[in-house]
Amino acid sequence: MTVDTTRIAAGDLAALLGSRLCHDLVSPLGAIGNGVELLEMSPDFPDIAQSPEMRLIAEAVAAARSRIQGYRMAFGMASGDQRVPRAELSRLLEGVAAQGRLKITLDAEGDFARTEIRLVMLALMCLETAMPWGGRVIVLRNAPGWRLVAECDRARVDADLWAWLDGEAARTPTASEVHFAMLAEAARSAGKRLTHEFDDKGGEISF
Known part of the structure; x- marks a missing residue:
């Protein structure tokens, strides 16, 4: 019996797409988060970590990363042997x-x-x-x-x-x-x- 490897079940295809989108979004968000941390540690901006603008950016990045991790688990690919x-x-x-x-x-x-x-x-x-x-x-x-x-x-x-x-x-x-x-x-x-x-x-x- 020949298995058709050129077709993917619709549900699996949607899950693969979800995994891909979440993976590609996590990386730039991580880079933004790292940039915020570097600014907060920089001696050139001694009070920036306490500014409401910086706190808003940091909280927004953290929230987005958490949400995407949840989406990745909910909508991404999952196999039975993953724990x-x-x-x-x-x-x-x-x-x-x-x-x-x-x-x-x-x-x-x-x-x-x-x-x-x-x-x-x-x-x-x-x-x-x-x-x-x-x-x-x-x-x-x-x-x-x-x-x-x-x-x-x-x-x-x-x-x-x-x-x-x-x-x-x-x-x-x-x-x-x-x-x-x-x-x-x-x-x-x-x-x-x-x-x-x-x-x-x-x-x-x-x-």
């Missing part, structure tokens, strides 16, 4: 929390399959969309699965988007909502069954 240490997952979650209004707590030990952490990051994005005014999320690893439990004072729930997690495409998501479709596809590819519930006070996603 993610707990410390790296913790940093990713801290980056998500720093960018928005979610308070995230991690309750998990050990290291984890990257395919699972991809699902965690995509599920977290879905919860972010449902809680634009903020809330609290606990990321729990209970063998053999994961639970992301959310609480909030106010939510915005779009049933058409959540239908994607049930395998029902009610409508095409916008670019800012694509993580719902991506989570559904990633779960199918990983052989994981998604369950979810969400109302105006919170809910959970598990797999």
Whole structure:
């Protein structure tokens, strides 16, 4: 039997593209961050590190780097044998929390399959969309699965988007909502069954 190596599955092609974009963006952001650090240490600009302009630049660069690392994990290529240490997952979650209004707590030990952490990051994005005014999320690893439990004072729930997690495409998501479709596809590819519930006070996603 001849294997056609000239074609790549649509999902894998999208993941490769995501990995490439994130990789190419991380390098210039790192260079900007290094430049900021050199300016702060330079004797020619003794007070620049305390200036609001420099702090704004440094915070923006750090935020962008954290966000891209999260995108790389969520949208990039992931194989079953890749592992993610707990410390790296913790940093990713801290980056998500720093960018928005979610308070995230991690309750998990050990290291984890990257395919699972991809699902965690995509599920977290879905919860972010449902809680634009903020809330609290606990990321729990209970063998053999994961639970992301959310609480909030106010939510915005779009049933058409959540239908994607049930395998029902009610409508095409916008670019800012694509993580719902991506989570559904990633779960199918990983052989994981998604369950979810969400109302105006919170809910959970598990797999």
